[in-house]
Amino acid sequence: MDLDKAIDNRFSCRSFLDKKIEFETLKKLFDSCIKSPTAGNLQDFRFIIVTDEGKKKEIAESCLKQLWMCNAPVLIVIASDLKNLIRFYEDRAEFYAVQDTAAAAQTLILKATDQGLGSNWISVFDTNVISRVLKLPDHVKPYVIVPLGYTKEQPQEKKRHATETFCHFNEYGNKQHGKDVFPILKYQQEKPEEKKNIFTILKEKFSKK
Ligand SMILES: Cc1cc2nc3c(=O)[nH]c(=O)nc-3n(C[C@H](O)[C@H](O)[C@H](O)COP(=O)(O)O)c2cc1C
Incomplete structure (x- = not known):
């Protein structure tokens, strides 16, 4: 696996x-x-x-x-x-x-x-x-x-906050990275209505290039 x-x-x-x-x-x-x-x-x-x-x-x-x-x-x-x-x-x-x-x-x-x-x-x-x-x-x-x-239980969808919620840049509380470390942050600021999983958005954004 x-x-x-x-x-x-x-x-x-x-x-x-x-x-x-x-x-x-x-x-x-x-x-x-x-x-x-x-x-x-x-x-x-x-x-x-x-x-x-x-x-x-x-x-x-x-x-x-x-x-x-x-x-x-x-x-x-x-x-x-x-x-x-x-x-x-x-x-x-x-x-x-x-x-x-x-x-x-x-x-x-x-x-x-x-x-x-x-x-x-x-x-x-x-x-x-x-x-x-x-x-x-x-x-x-x-x-x-x-x-x-062994089990019959199946994995459920993970209930997790968005990845960027947990990340701070250089000091606690700073959500601005300056460089393009986490392009998704900028993208979500531009499109705050976007609530999709970070990886789905990244895939969509970059696969078009
Ligand atoms: C430190 C720690 C203690 C936990 N204690 C229990 C517990 O006593 N009973 C239980 O059923 N699950 C316990 N869990 C599992 C969590 O409830 C579980 O990881 C969390 O709900 C997320 O679900 P997931 O592991 O299925 O992704 C514990 C997990 C950790 C890391």
Whole structure:
């Protein structure tokens, strides 16, 4: 699957089929995942693969009782081993742990999409419960839980604000780029009634040339 297709097809899945994920498929996900960037290449991410029904239930209960998570054949708990991060970065360690595990989670869910799997991203959980259930040592902290499984759910149209809404040029609040970095901004100022997706407009505007 190409990258754009994986990005477009990924969605937050909340229902799963009763179908096992083969170990070889899971292995592919982690082979990709470990290529994610980490601060100082310390590779602090750790993946706890949870298939035990009792543990899945306890985990789902601790995620504000999102019991639909139990229907996923596998829950991947992405944790950081903070030992080296603390040694190198001291007070900044946690700041990097969050980012390292988030990068790994994003790689995981995109690769899962590529492999035809549904996934989600859960971080509303009781850290103490997760640590107890998974017997995590004190220096290993959980940040993201990814339920994984085959699904009948289909990706829905993404509800997102227009791309330029999120972009600021050189300083926060400056929506004027000066140069033609983002020609669409100028175009939309000229035609404010134009509400189409930025990429559709760009395609129409530039394919005529
Ligand atoms: C930090 C974070 C926490 C989230 N927590 C939950 C959650 O607890 N339960 C859930 O069903 N989805 C959760 N999501 C998924 C979001 O609801 C979802 O990404 C958002 O609605 C956009 O939909 P999409 O992922 O299908 O594009 C979370 C996503 C992120 C990034």
